Amino acid sequence: MSARLTATAINCSLSSRGRTSSTDAMLGVLAEHFAAHDVDVAPPIRIAAHDVKWGVTSDEGSGDAWPAIRKQIFAADILIFGTPIWMGQPSSVAKLVLERMDAFLGEADEQGRMPSYSKVAVAAIVGNEDGAHHVSSQLFQSLNDVGWTIPAVAACYWVGEAMGSVDFKDLEHRPRKVTETAKMVAGNAAHLARLLRDSPYPG
Numbered sequence: 129m130s131a132r133l134t135a136t137a138i139n140c141s142l143s144s145r146g147r148t149s150s151t152d153a154m155l156g157v158l159a160e161h162f163a164a165h166d167v168d169v170a171p172p173i174r175i176a177a178h179d180v181k182w183g184v185t186s187d188e189g190s191g192d193a194w195p196a197i198r199k200q201i202f203a204a205d206i207l208i209f210g211t212p213i214w215m216g217q218p219s220s221v222a223k224l225v226l227e228r229m230d231a232f233l234g235e236a237d238e239q240g241r242m243p244s245y246s247k248v249a250v251a252a253i254v255g256n257e258d259g260a261h262h263v264s265s266q267l268f269q270s271l272n273d274v275g276w277t278i279p280a281v282a283a284c285y286w287v288g289e290a291m292g293s294v295d296f297k298d299l300e301h302r303p304r305k306v307t308e309t310a311k312m313v314a315g316n317a318a319h320l321a322r323l324l325r326d327s328p329y330p331g
Contacts, residue, residue: 135206137172140222144176150296154252161314213255239331242275246328249276253285260285
């Protein structure tokens with residue numbers, strides 16, 4: 129039997145602390161389904177709770193929390209990128225993370241492989257307005273640009289009624305389609321991550 133896979137989840141909510149967010153709730157849905165595929169998902173890292181500096185390098189100097197978070201991300205086989213939708217876009221915190229990952233472009237090995245090569249990324253997206261497809265397109269293009277591999281059906285999302293006031297975390301019943309999608313995201317990502325772990329990109 130092959131070794132269990134691991135996943136690091138990041139929560140790009142704007143709030144640095146407080147009660148569980150809808151992004152946390154969606155990350156929890158995915159973690160539940162990843163567990164069924166022998167993937168150990170670590171507790172989510174709430175980016176805004178750490179002093180991640182603005183910039184485009186992997187270490188922006190004294191006090192920068194990104195190097196330690198980067199290490200946790202690369203210790204896992206799978207990245208679960210969680211973000212809320214704000215004004216139809218990924219949160220500013222999500223964009224901060226993507227901008228810090230831009231450094232990967234200059235960190236390739238002799239075969240041209242960035243440190244994210246052979247690692248899989250999926251998304252957990254929530255919001256009370258439309259925009260999940262737009263957000264996933266921004267995330268996946270950016271993540272692919274810096275070396276992550278995106279599996280088929282890589283985003284699990286929920287959007288509430290336009291101008292509504294109900295959050296995903298407050299729903300009485302989880303929508304059946306969210307559960308079905310989470311199951312597929314987890315299964316496809318775990319399958320792809322195992323293939324890449326056993327046979328990494330040659331470069």
